[in-house]
Amino acid sequence: MIIAERKPIKEILSLTNSARRILILGCKGCVTVCSAGGEREVKILGCIIRMYRKKNGKPVEITERTLVRQCDPEYLDQLFDSIDQFDAVLSMACGVGVNFLADKYPATVCLPALNTKFMGGSEAQGIWTERCAGCGDCILGLTGGVCPIARCSKGLFNGPCGGSVNGKCEVNPDIPCIWQIIYDRLKLLNQLDKLDEILPVKDWSVSSHGGPRKIVREDLTI
Amino acid sequence: MKSGSNLERILTGGHFAVTAECGPPKGTLGEMVRRKGELLKFYCDALNVTDNQTAIVRMSSFSGCVLLKDLGIDPVMQMVVRDRNRIAIQSDILGAAALGIRNILCLSGDHQRFGNHPQAKGVYDIDSIQLIQMVKRMRDERKFLNGEDISGEVPLFIGAAANPFADPFEFRVRRLAKKIKAGVDFIQTQAIFDMERFLRWMAMVRDQGLDKKVYILAGIIPIKSVGMARYMAKNVAGITVPKEIVTRMEQAKDAKEEGVKIAIEIIEQIKEIEGVHGVHVMAVAWEDIVPRVVKEAGLMPRPLV
Amino acid sequence: MSNVFKPEIIVFCCRYAVYNFVDDLDRSAISGFPEGVKIEQISCSGRVDVVRLLEALETGADGVYVVGCREETCHNVVGSYRAKKRTDYVKKVLSQLSIEPERVETFVMSRGDEAKFVEMAKEMVGKLNTLGPSPLRGK
Numbered sequence: 056m057i058i059a060e061r062k063p064i065k066e067i068l069s070l071t072n073s074a075r076r077i078l079i080l081g082c083k084g085c086v087t088v089c090s091a092g093g094e095r096e097v098k099i100l101g102c103i104i105r106m107y108r109k110k111n112g113k114p115v116e117i118t119e120r121t122l123v124r125q126c127d128p129e130y131l132d133q134l135f136d137s138i139d140q141f142d143a144v145l146s147m148a149c150g151v152g153v154n155f156l157a158d159k160y161p162a163t164v165c166l167p168a169l170n171t172k173f174m175g176g177s178e179a180q181g182i183w184t185e186r187c188a189g190c191g192d193c194i195l196g197l198t199g200g201v202c203p204i205a206r207c208s209k210g211l212f213n214g215p216c217g218g219s220v221n222g223k224c225e226v227n228p229d230i231p232c233i234w235q236i237i238y239d240r241l242k243l244l245n246q247l248d249k250l251d252e253i254l255p256v257k258d259w260s261v262s263s264h265g266g267p268r269k270i271v272r273e274d275l276t277i
Numbered sequence: 278m279k280s281g282s283n284l285e286r287i288l289t290g291g292h293f294a295v296t297a298e299c300g301p302p303k304g305t306l307g308e309m310v311r312r313k314g315e316l317l318k319f320y321c322d323a324l325n326v327t328d329n330q331t332a333i334v335r336m337s338s339f340s341g342c343v344l345l346k347d348l349g350i351d352p353v354m355q356m357v358v359r360d361r362n363r364i365a366i367q368s369d370i371l372g373a374a375a376l377g378i379r380n381i382l383c384l385s386g387d388h389q390r391f392g393n394h395p396q397a398k399g400v401y402d403i404d405s406i407q408l409i410q411m412v413k414r415m416r417d418e419r420k421f422l423n424g425e426d427i428s429g430e431v432p433l434f435i436g437a438a439a440n441p442f443a444d445p446f447e448f449r450v451r452r453l454a455k456k457i458k459a460g461v462d463f464i465q466t467q468a469i470f471d472m473e474r475f476l477r478w479m480a481m482v483r484d485q486g487l488d489k490k491v492y493i494l495a496g497i498i499p500i501k502s503v504g505m506a507r508y509m510a511k512n513v514a515g516i517t518v519p520k521e522i523v524t525r526m527e528q529a530k531d532a533k534e535e536g537v538k539i540a541i542e543i544i545e546q547i548k549e550i551e552g553v554h555g556v557h558v559m560a561v562a563w564e565d566i567v568p569r570v571v572k573e574a575g576l577m578p579r580p581l582v
Numbered sequence: 583m584s585n586v587f588k589p590e591i592i593v594f595c596c597r598y599a600v601y602n603f604v605d606d607l608d609r610s611a612i613s614g615f616p617e618g619v620k621i622e623q624i625s626c627s628g629r630v631d632v633v634r635l636l637e638a639l640e641t642g643a644d645g646v647y648v649v650g651c652r653e654e655t656c657h658n659v660v661g662s663y664r665a666k667k668r669t670d671y672v673k674k675v676l677s678q679l680s681i682e683p684e685r686v687e688t689f690v691m692s693r694g695d696e697a698k699f700v701e702m703a704k705e706m707v708g709k710l711n712t713l714g715p716s717p718l719r720g721k
Contacts, residue, residue: 063678064675064678065639065678066315075569095633098633098635099632099633102633102636102639102640103636103675105640105677106636106639106640106679106681106718107679109640109680109718110680110681110717110718116578118697121290129435142395173534199547208390208403209359209385209386209388209399209404210401210404211401211404211405212386212398212406212407213405213406213407213452213455214404215443215444215448215452216390216405216443217438217439217440217443217467217514217515218384218387218443218514219443219444219445219514219515220442220443220444221444221512221514222444222445223344223355223514225387225391225514225515226301226388226390226391235444235445237443238448247451250451250460252450252455252460253406253407253410253454253455254407255497256363256402256403256405256407256411256422257402257403259402277491
C-alpha cells in the first residue's frame, strides 16, 4: 500500500496560516493503516492547529471528517454540499487523494498534510519499508520475489556491487543488501543459475520516467 | 587487437602490467592532471582517471584522459553509471574513441549519498554489467544499444572492477564470470590487504578457468598513515584491512616508510600468484610515492611494446 | 485577594496502581493530595490516548501526567512503556508549538503506594508553579 507520514508540524501550520475555516479530511485507506492520516490522526492534527492558533490569538474553525477513500470521486462527492464554506481543505490522504480532491474541487484550496513516501508494507508494528517502485514491468519472477529496483540503492539488475559487506548496503548499515537477500533466496529455491544470466537493460518508458501513466480496461469501462 | 592500447599490448604480450590512478582536481586547472601524468608516465603502462569518485564533483574523467593523451600516456577512462543515462554514455564513448582514448573501465559508482551533492538524482539507467555488454557490442558489431549502426570504429579495451572482499563471497567469482560473459577484457580489483582472502578468491577464479579468459590486475593502495589504515578498516565498504597491518602502522617509527614497505611486500606476493596479470596502484592523494613503489617492487623499467 | 497562580492539572492513572485508595474519583479521601489535580482513572496507563492528552492541554490544563505501574508489575506488561512513548510524542508536539514539553509526563509507581501517588502529584504541582500558567489558558 501507499506509505506516507505527516509533514512536520511547522510546515503544516505555515501552509494553513492564512485559512480561517479549515476542513481536515482524513482517509480510511492506506494512510489509516500506516497511522498517518486516519480518523485518529485527523483528531490529533485538529488539536494541534487549534492549540497553535489559540496560543497566537489567531482564530480558527476546524471541521474534522474522514472519507472511506479520497482516491475515488464517488466519496469526494460527499463533500459537495459543504465544500464552499471552507477556506482550505487540509487533506490527510496520500498525494493521490490530494490530486483527486483538487481535480474535483478546483476552486478550493487543497493542501497536503502528508508527505507521500513509497509503496510498501509493515515489517513490524510501527515500521514500514519500501518494496515496490512501480516500474511497470515486474521482474520479480527472476529474483526470487525480491525487487532490486525498489530495494537496491543503485537499482542494479546484476548486483551486488562491490560495496556489499556482511549483507549490508554501503549507503547505510540499516539497509540490507538486497542482492545478498536475492542470492540467499535463489539459493534456497535452487535457482542460483538465474544469477548467471545477464538481465538486459530496462525499458524505463513504462515506468514513471516515460511520463504519467494510465490504464484503460475496455472490458470494464461503461 | 581490440583497441591497440598500450595496456592491451602489454597484457597480450604476456608482460606483468602496471597501471596507476590519478584523481582530477575539483576545478578547472588542467595543469594538475598534467603534473600527475608527467610524474607517473614512465612508471605505468596505462593511467586511470577517476570519474567523480565517491560522488564528489571533479573534472570529468573524459577530459582528464584527453589531457593525459596529449602527454603520450595511455589513459583508462573510468565511467560510472550513476550519473549518465544510456544516451549520454554512448555519446561519451563515441567522443572518447574519436579523441583517441582506448581503454574504458565500467563501474557502478559510489552512491551519490556519499558525495558532496547527496541530493542529486542517481541515474542508474543501466548497470555496470549491461554497460560492459553495450560497449562490447559497440566495438565488435559497431552497433548502438538499439541496434542502429555506428559510423566509424570504437576500439576500446574494456575493463571492470572486481571485489574479492565484498559479500557474498561465494558469489564474487560468479559475478566475475558474468562480467566476462558480458565481454570484459581486463579487471582491476579492489585494494588487497587481506592476502588470505585474495588467495582463496584467486583459487576459485583459477578453478573456473577465468584467469584464462580475462586479465586480472591486483589492486594496491599504499597506506600513508595510521589514520588512513584505521579509516579504511572501519569506513570503506568493500576494503578489508587485517588487524596485523593496522598494528604495524601503529607501531612503526615512520608510518610512511612502513606503508611503502607493506605495499611492496604485497606486490612481491602478488607477483607469485598464478593467474594475476599485473597490479593497479591506487595511491590516493599520494601519487608521488608510486614511482618508488613500482621501482622497489622490481617492476621497472616498463616494457616498450 | 491574591492572584497567585494555581496550576490546573489532570492525572490519568492506571486503576490497578491506585486500586486501594482512589475510590470513585473522590480525591479528598487521599491524605495530602494537592489541590488543582483532577484524577481520571483509565484501565491501564497504556490505554492513554494522545488525543485525550492534547485535548486536555488544548482546553487549558496547565499540565497533564500519566501514572502507571512499574514494568515488573504491569498487568498488561508494557502499559507504562506505551504510556511513556505517547507522552514523549506529546512532548515533541509541544516543543514544535513552543510550549514547554515538561507540562506532560509519565510516572511509575508500585501498586497501592498512596504516599508515592501524592508525592508525584506534588512534584507536578511544583514543576508547574515554576513553569507558570499554560499559554493556552483562558483563551
